[in-house]
Amino acid sequence: MAKDAKKSKDAAEAAPAAEKAPEAPRQPADPRLKYVKKFHGRFLPRGPLRDRHTALFARWNSGEDHGGVTVEELKSLFEDWKVSREKGPKKKAATA
Numbered sequence: 001m002a003k004d005a006k007k008s009k010d011a012a013e014a015a016p017a018a019e020k021a022p023e024a025p026r027q028p029a030d031p032r033l034k035y036v037k038k039f040h041g042r043f044l045p046r047g048p049l050r051d052r053h054t055a056l057f058a059r060w061n062s063g064e065d066h067g068g069v070t071v072e073e074l075k076s077l078f079e080d081w082k083v084s085r086e087k088g089p090k091k092k093a094a095t096a
Helices: 001-020 032-039 048-060 072-086
Strands: none
Touching: 032 048, 032 072, 048 072
């Protein structure tokens, strides 16, 4: 008897879930967030890159529309930062 009660209870729980209307699809994530996250917790040494970063993120934090910061601006800053971090080829020690 207990098994039949459990089955009917499970069926009763499943019915409202099936009748529930599907939720509206989520809006796609802001593509700018991909680049903003890459700078979180990163160190930028003094110089033009840090100045660009400071100016860009001052605009980003200015309001809900993020100061009109574009994906291209963030992407170019990120690409320039990556290039500045690359190390050149190692020089071989001169053997005398």
